Amino acid sequence: MSPVANQRLSAMRILWGAILMASVFESSLSLILPSPPVHKIPEIMPIVLGVVAVAVAAVSFWLPTQPLRAAFGSYRDRVEEVVTTPEEGSYRGENRRRRVLRLDAAALTRVLNISQTGMILSIALSNAIALFGLVLNRVGFPLFTSAPFFVAGTFLIAIRFPTLEAILGRVARVVEAEVEIDG
Numbered sequence: 001m002s003p004v005a006n007q008r009l010s011a012m013r014i015l016w017g018a019i020l021m022a023s024v025f026e027s028s029l030s031l032i033l034p035s036p037p038v039h040k041i042p043e044i045m046p047i048v049l050g051v052v053a054v055a056v057a058a059v060s061f062w063l064p065t066q067p068l069r070a071a072f073g074s075y076r077d078r079v080e081e082v083v084t085t086p087e088e089g090s091y092r093g094e095n096r097r098r099r100v101l102r103l104d105a106a107a108l109t110r111v112l113n114i115s116q117t118g119m120i121l122s123i124a125l126s127n128a129i130a131l132f133g134l135v136l137n138r139v140g141f142p143l144f145t146s147a148p149f150f151v152a153g154t155f156l157i158a159i160r161f162p163t164l165e166a167i168l169g170r171v172a173r174v175v176e177a178e179v180e181i182d183g
Contacts, residue, residue: 064118099177129153
């Protein structure tokens with residue numbers, strides 16, 4: 001991997017860690033701060049925020065692929081058909097065709113740049129779910145009502161650790177081919 005691509009992946013991991021720590025900090029505020037005075041608040045509020053949180057979680061999985069679709073949908077014409085030989089592990093010694101997109105260093109850097117936008121959006125949306133828990137707690141709902149939001153938001157951030165394999169997997173789904181890095 002090129003030094004520029006390595007730096008970009010490192011920057012994505014730093015951003016991921018910062019937002020994960022922010023989510024943990026937000027969650028811990030509910031344990032540290034004294035309970036607010038109880039106000040007359042609608043009892044349906046946790047249910048409404050729960051429904052919104054499910055929608056936000058769904059969007060946080062869909063949204064990161066959209067910049068890649070816009071940028072790499074045209075790369076489908078660069079996909080090559082490769083025929084494997086029987087020695088390469090094809091079934092019953094038969095040749096198998098597979099579709100491959102080869103990325104050079106410049107294309108890989110472009111993939112990482114575009115993926116960073118989607119990654120930031122997805123973990124920010126996941127952090128919003130944890131913030132729903134903080135809102136519920138600060139308006140007077142008990143911790144057992146807000147804790148599921150903290151857990152869900154932090155979990156959704158944690159599972160999105162940026163790896164090259166995950167990023168290339170998203171590109172592979174967009175171009176409908178395996179992705180290989182040249183060099």
